[in-house]
Amino acid sequence: MGKMPKFYGRVYKLCRKVPKGKVTTYKALAKKLGSKAYRAVGTAMNKNPYGILRCKGKNMVPCHRVVGSNGHLVGFAHGLKKKAELLKKEGIRIKNNRIEDFDKVLANL
DNA sequence: GCTTTGACTCTCG
DNA sequence: TCGAGAGCCAAAG
Numbered sequence: 001m002g003k004m005p006k007f008y009g010r011v012y013k014l015c016r017k018v019p020k021g022k023v024t025t026y027k028a029l030a031k032k033l034g035s036k037a038y039r040a041v042g043t044a045m046n047k048n049p050y051g052i053l054r055c056k057g058k059n060m061v062p063c064h065r066v067v068g069s070n071g072h073l074v075g076f077a078h079g080l081k082k083k084a085e086l087l088k089k090e091g092i093r094i095k096n097n098r099i100e101d102f103d104k105v106l107a108n109l
Numbered sequence: 110g111c112t113t114t115g116a117c118t119c120t121c122g
Numbered sequence: 123t124c125g126a127g128a129g130c131c132a133a134a135g
Contacts, residue, residue, distance in 0.1 A: 007132060026117055030131085037131035038117040044132090046116050068117075075116030083116090 002049065007037070011044040014109065015061045021091045022107035023099065027069045032109055041066075046077060052086065053078060065090075071102030 010033050018024050026041045033041075050061040064086040068074040073094070076083035084094040093100035 005133065030117090035131070039115060039130070040132040042116040043114085047133090063116080066116080069119090077116070
C-alpha cells in the first residue's frame with residue numbers, strides 16, 4: 001500500500017465496506033469519518049488508486065457505488081454514463097442518472 | 110503558512 | 123423541477 005493521507009485511507013476502507021448491489025453517499029461517508037468533508041471524500045475518490053477499472057483485485061474500491069446525497073449520480077472519472085452502467089450491472093436501477101430505489105439500495109454503514 | 114482546487118451539499122429564485 | 127451561488131473540509135502547490 002502506498003502512502004496516502006489518512007483521510008483518504010479511511011475513505012477507501014469505508015467504500016470497500018459497501019456490499020455489492022448497494023450504494024452510499026459522500027455525505028454518509030464523511031459522517032462516518034466524523035467529518036463533513038464531503039468534498040474531500042470526493043477528491044479522495046478521484047485520486048483513489050484502487051479504482052474499479054484500475055484495480056480489480058482485493059484492494060479494489062467500489063467507488064462507483066458512491067453517489068450524491070439524494071441518490072443522484074454525480075461526478076465520475078470515466079463519465080456518469082459508465083458509472084450508471086456499472087451500477088445497473090450490480091442490480092441497481094438507474095433512471096436518467098438517478099437511482100430509482102435509492103432508499104432500498106442505500107447501504108447501512 | 111497562505112492560496113487554489115475539487116467525483117459535494119444546501120439554499121434560494 | 124432546475125440552475126446558480128455560497129459554504130465547508132482536506133490535500134496539494
